[in-house]
Amino acid sequence: MKHVEKMISARWIIPVEPDNQVLDHHTLVIHEGRILDRLPTAEAERRYQADSHRRLDRHALIPGLINAHTHSPMTLLRGLADDLPLMDWLQNHIWPAEGRFVAEDFVHDGSLLAAAEMLRGGTTCFNDMYFFPETTALVASQVGIRAAIGLIVIDFPSRWAANGDEYIAKGLEIHDRHKGNALLSFCFAPHAPYTVSDAPLKRLVTLANQLDLPIHMHIHETAHEVNEATARFGVRPLERLAGLGLSGHHLMAIHMTQLQPAEITHLAQAGTHVVHCPESNLKLASGFCPVQTLLEAGVNVALGTDGTASNNDLDMFGEMRTAALLAKGVSGNAAALPAHTALRMATLNGARALGLADDIGSLVPGKQADITAVFMDDLECRPVYDPVSHLIYTCGRHQVSDVWVAGRPLLRDRQLTTIDEADLHRRIGIWQEKIARADHQTVAE
Ligand SMILES: CSC[C@H]1O[C@@H](n2cnc3c(O)ncnc32)[C@H](O)[C@@H]1O
């Protein structure tokens, strides 16, 4: 018998790779943070002796969900400005609030709240874009959640940096300081074509090639963005970016609700990744990303929530379900975006976009043990004929019971193991008072 650190047995294991596979009564054998073996439970018990053995007989194990686009500290702005289109929301509500409140303490507490929400919802990795990115990196490391940290670049000054050169310099310093941290990876994160000028974008292309880092950017979010840019630059944003060298497999294009057939072909040929944020796009009435067409063209499409001020949650179960339903509604084709594709977008496709597919995104031996357990024996879930169908169309994030990142339990029986929930509630209470008071004053003025 071989001695190992941990075994997790479950009624179903859904590895995601290969597609459509569901393993009944199987066990994951975990050693040194990675999946060492995956085999029928009876056989695992004959072959391995584990320090701990978790038996989840009424659960499905899936790869930890990957939120491929968010702004984690924006949890503190949840519900502050609803029912508005993107530019009104940003220019008249969100950017003024950020100008007032965003500093290191805001980013710390907002990132901590986001980490708590994501873990409780089965997300084990998030791709972030926000000011003070090192603070989010430190929070993620302390909590134990995996994070791709966006090294932001934007043409306007903030408390974090004064101009494009300083944003890039500070980002590179963070990358150099933390690149050895196994839980962290880094992306360049120029905000959007309408807020970043050509010179910093060209530098980012060179740096992304040198350091082999993804570039994570909001692109073609609304028709308004595309029309304004066409009037200003004479070409659509995607064409302008391609002209600057910003295309290819390093690029993660967030939103992409405005796409012409030739642009879809270009994305597929370039190996550019698209991140679909269906709930944010619906709430801001930004448009629809043609997911089914992109997938059929061979584009890798991942899923993200966007920030909680435009969603208003970090619920990847909700996002998978909305993505699946929306694709059917928009295309008039009930076969569009089936359940297993939605799950793949929220796991393996996210890992691919982040350049992390050798390590995460599916439950196969050799990968990191980033795992989410979903309880499927609630009355609301019975009967179960196909657990993948249930994950997308029936279950919700409240059914996530346990979460592991690199084999470390971060949620056990719905209890967070590395976050003091009472202290977090206290901190959020202070922010709520402070931000609500300021909002009242603004309305009164
Ligand atoms: C430079 S930090 C990120 C910046 O992005 C803003 N933001 C949040 N959601 C969106 C969105 O959907 N489109 C464009 N910009 C967005 C956020 O408020 C920060 O200022």
Ligand SMILES: [Zn+2]
């Ligand atoms: Zn965003």
